[in-house]
Amino acid sequence: MSGKLSAMLIFGAAIAWAQSDSALLFSECSDASSIQRVIQSADLVEVRHSLAGGAETCYAVSVKTGSGEVVEGFLMGARHPAVIRFERQEESYIARAFSTPTEKKSNVPKTSAHRKRVSHNRWNPFSTK
Numbered sequence: 001m002s003g004k005l006s007a008m009l010i011f012g013a014a015i016a017w018a019q020s021d022s023a024l025l026f027s028e029c030s031d032a033s034s035i036q037r038v039i040q041s042a043d044l045v046e047v048r049h050s051l052a053g054g055a056e057t058c059y060a061v062s063v064k065t066g067s068g069e070v071v072e073g074f075l076m077g078a079r080h081p082a083v084i085r086f087e088r089q090e091e092s093y094i095a096r097a098f099s100t101p102t103e104k105k106s107n108v109p110k111t112s113a114h115r116k117r118v119s120h121n122r123w124n125p126f127s128t129k
Helices: 003-018 081-097
Strands: 022-026 035-040 044-051 058-064 070-076
Touching: 035 070, 044 081, 058 081
Parallel strands: none
Antiparallel strands: 022 035, 022 070, 044 058, 058 070
């Protein structure tokens, strides 16, 4: 078998196996990059940031393995529970940031309708008088 064909078969098998309760951890922010490992939904995953604009949103993550090793990579799409929590937190933050604040009574006194008149009879070296 050629190298490309065997890689495609391995990739296809990994996708079929990973669709149940897991996700694929890629080496780059592309599903065409190499697969580093299969991440289970119970694995400790920390989402560092996301990048939207492609077919699926790409998430830069750190995964802590059972042996304590930390592996960094990329998850495509919002299927892992840690990614779903990350998206919910982002949506909540955006909703709070762009919501209209409730009106609060200010302790600043209102300005009077009568203003103090200012005299403009001061000497001005740039005056045209």
